[in-house]
Amino acid sequence: MAGMDWFKSGKGPLYGLVAVAIALSSSTALAKPMAPYSKGDVEKGELGLSLYRGNANPFEITSPVTPNNCGSTMDLVLKWDAEENTLDVHLSGDRSLEPYPNLYRTEGVDFFPNPFHPEAKDVEGGRYQLWLISASGPLLNFYYDMNTAELLGSELDFEVPPANAIPVAFPTLYLVPTAFFQPKNAQGDVNYKQTWEYDNMIRGDRADLSHFYITFPPPNLCFANPFRLDLSLLRPYLSDPRPASEARPWSDYLRGGLLFDVTAEPEEYYHEPPRATFFGMYMGTTAVGGGVPNGWKLDIDAAFMGVAPPIRPWHGAGKCEQTFEPMHTLPEPINFCALMAQAAQ
Amino acid sequence: MTTHHRTSILVLAALCAPLTLAACALDPGPEGDVETRGQKPPKFRTGTENLHLEETVRFNNANPAADLARGQAVFGLADDGVSEDPSEALFSGVSFVYGGPVPSNGRTCFTCHRGPDQQFGLPTPPLSDTIPLTDTLFTGIDADAGGDPDALHNLDQLGLVKYRVNRFNPTRGDDDPYRQVFGWRKSIPLVNVGFAHGFLTDGRGRVMFETARGAFFAHTQESDNRFDDLIAARRSDFDDMEAFLFGLVSDPALLALKDPNDPNYEALVDDPYLTVDMMVGDPSKELQKARKRGKKLFDKNCFGACHNTPQLFNNLANVEATGNGDRPQDYVPHAPAVGRMFNVGVAERNAHGLRFTRHLGGGAFAPIVVPLANEDGSTHHHEVTFDIGLAASTGRTEDIGRFKVPQLRDLANNAPYFHDNSAATLEEVVEYFSSCEYNDSKDGQEYPIHLSPSEQADLVEFLKIL
Numbered sequence: 106m107a108g109m110d111w112f113k114s115g116k117g118p119l120y121g122l123v124a125v126a127i128a129l130s131s132s133t134a135l136a137k138p139m140a141p142y143s144k145g146d147v148e149k150g151e152l153g154l155s156l157y158r159g160n161a162n163p164f165e166i167t168s169p170v171t172p173n174n175c176g177s178t179m180d181l182v183l184k185w186d187a188e189e190n191t192l193d194v195h196l197s198g199d200r201s202l203e204p205y206p207n208l209y210r211t212e213g214v215d216f217f218p219n220p221f222h223p224e225a226k227d228v229e230g231g232r233y234q235l236w237l238i239s240a241s242g243p244l245l246n247f248y249y250d251m252n253t254a255e256l257l258g259s260e261l262d263f264e265v266p267p268a269n270a271i272p273v274a275f276p277t278l279y280l281v282p283t284a285f286f287q288p289k290n291a292q293g294d295v296n297y298k299q300t301w302e303y304d305n306m307i308r309g310d311r312a313d314l315s316h317f318y319i320t321f322p323p324p325n326l327c328f329a330n331p332f333r334l335d336l337s338l339l340r341p342y343l344s345d346p347r348p349a350s351e352a353r354p355w356s357d358y359l360r361g362g363l364l365f366d367v368t369a370e371p372e373e374y375y376h377e378p379p380r381a382t383f384f385g386m387y388m389g390t391t392a393v394g395g396g397v398p399n400g401w402k403l404d405i406d407a408a409f410m411g412v413a414p415p416i417r418p419w420h421g422a423g424k425c426e427q428t429f430e431p432m433h434t435l436p437e438p439i440n441f442c443a444l445m446a447q448a449a450q
Numbered sequence: 451m452t453t454h455h456r457t458s459i460l461v462l463a464a465l466c467a468p469l470t471l472a473a474c475a476l477d478p479g480p481e482g483d484v485e486t487r488g489q490k491p492p493k494f495r496t497g498t499e500n501l502h503l504e505e506t507v508r509f510n511n512a513n514p515a516a517d518l519a520r521g522q523a524v525f526g527l528a529d530d531g532v533s534e535d536p537s538e539a540l541f542s543g544v545s546f547v548y549g550g551p552v553p554s555n556g557r558t559c560f561t562c563h564r565g566p567d568q569q570f571g572l573p574t575p576p577l578s579d580t581i582p583l584t585d586t587l588f589t590g591i592d593a594d595a596g597g598d599p600d601a602l603h604n605l606d607q608l609g610l611v612k613y614r615v616n617r618f619n620p621t622r623g624d625d626d627p628y629r630q631v632f633g634w635r636k637s638i639p640l641v642n643v644g645f646a647h648g649f650l651t652d653g654r655g656r657v658m659f660e661t662a663r664g665a666f667f668a669h670t671q672e673s674d675n676r677f678d679d680l681i682a683a684r685r686s687d688f689d690d691m692e693a694f695l696f697g698l699v700s701d702p703a704l705l706a707l708k709d710p711n712d713p714n715y716e717a718l719v720d721d722p723y724l725t726v727d728m729m730v731g732d733p734s735k736e737l738q739k740a741r742k743r744g745k746k747l748f749d750k751n752c753f754g755a756c757h758n759t760p761q762l763f764n765n766l767a768n769v770e771a772t773g774n775g776d777r778p779q780d781y782v783p784h785a786p787a788v789g790r791m792f793n794v795g796v797a798e799r800n801a802h803g804l805r806f807t808r809h810l811g812g813g814a815f816a817p818i819v820v821p822l823a824n825e826d827g828s829t830h831h832h833e834v835t836f837d838i839g840l841a842a843s844t845g846r847t848e849d850i851g852r853f854k855v856p857q858l859r860d861l862a863n864n865a866p867y868f869h870d871n872s873a874a875t876l877e878e879v880v881e882y883f884s885s886c887e888y889n890d891s892k893d894g895q896e897y898p899i900h901l902s903p904s905e906q907a908d909l910v911e912f913l914k915i916l
Contacts, residue, residue: 241773414845
């Protein structure tokens, strides 16, 4: 396997202790995590890192537990060559995923319907996709009703801006998936490879489509403070996938910093055109220097607000249970419209 | 010095070298976890470094539509190009985010970056020798220090400012150690700042906009409250100021490095020393030889390791902070750091014996214990006894004591040196890099330097002409 030298070099004593602890706790022999590495440049290079549970969880995502995956990790190696016009992706893991998983959520507890993120509540007989995510999407205009301040949609949802709407720009991420895959055996071992055209990052499952955009706009402007996202009510927004003709080159993804997510998807598409389901099995990111250590997570508030440090301990670390990343809201959301009206009096 | 004496010194140095090496045996240091003390660190260095770092000659460019004259005014530099004019440079007004009127303390960028006579930094301490105590540099000190009783001495006598690096992170509570952790650091001379990969001494400023915004938050008022809406209302001023700052160069020829299409670009990249005038000042034959020897030593020990940017001699490794250009500077996708930072042991040395405990008021202090992530995911509760550098911004144990590699042009005029002004002269700098403190440091182990006294003297002669 490419990158094995680095893999070997990362077997420090601490990793050994961790691996032993994991092996003892799960009574299974698990691979040691890969020390993150990179070499080369945008034109030709290689990148490798381990993916962990909860590592870059966005709001409202569920980290499921399947029989073997509590202490598991997955290893991801990407190799690219612009001249050869290839991006090779290799995802592997021992006892990492359950074949055809059945995963369930409870409405109002870990599932909150969202018109801008239509997804299946449960996954039965599921299948998996690895998502390559650029941390550096463009600013998109979102439109809000002038009277109610409710979110109407983004510029991708309207051919012309809706009348009497307030436009607000938010930064986005964009992502594209592999084809669907399953573990290679009942134990959940994974050895999945896919090759993309470097200059044509189309969906692995649908050659007619490419990336879509994701961000976390407030569903109502009155409950958001653009300078205090930490105090704002934010929810996921996923655009429809862009047509294959708008596919971006790999260099766009790479230069923007990356996130990775292995999701569990329903056995049939839930929505047409297809988007993504918020069951996140393993994640990782290179948008934070060196990636995020196992048991920690990307602090998305910090990332969006440009404050440091950008990582925090993950509340699901060390627990072998399905974990939900809460909706981004305060126990009692602040109505900033009312506050501003008071201030103006 | 006679040939005989020089030979004797060289022989002595050669004999002593093994002793020196032996004396620089690994010391686990006070910051190591109990279980990792004495163990050699892992070989890979990517633990906390940005995985997209490239050794590419590539620098940020200012917005070509920016207004340099406006940028100069916002900086606080008068039309005469020498003195201060605060009329356009103060940030005050009513802010909804702040919760009311933001009171200015009268400080501008110029307050700590005092014009071309000081390389846009501060003069040599004691500052009160050249700056009156009635200057806003001193009268506004509580904006930085919040009543810390060490602040006035450290500013005046050492030229150091108290930086609480996460002071304006509202997602952390007031008592969160990340809000409290701080460093005593110099005000960087801004000449050639446009060639940096990451700004401020620890490189945590990824782009100039957020660097300047942080400076306005930190130095112009006394609270920990942000006033982003005031900043947003003057957003274009920041582009203007960036253009002004990026125009501060020690040699206009260097600007060709910012444009790969410039006819001089290739030559500057191919010959890293092209703009270094070895004959400046009409040197004697002996001095010419010393400079040549010094250049050779620099090339081997400094350029070959850390100072590897052609012409500028800071570190070349960089990542495009705003990605592929889809994003403005307001939304940087890469988290710290966008350049490669090094731990050369200066922070651990703490040569001034600076205090890094939290001032509670009334002369009482308490330890600051920062939970840092080890690379295996475990947590290292680090009690701060010296400046932890980049770790305060990344939350990673591996980044303790890491700082930016400074550019070296006009070095002779930039004293004192290091992030904590702990070397008064170039001689002291060069001597430090042959010391055990350096060679035992995290990056000193990777890039060891052992220069004899005569080699150190030659290297100093070369550094003087950069």
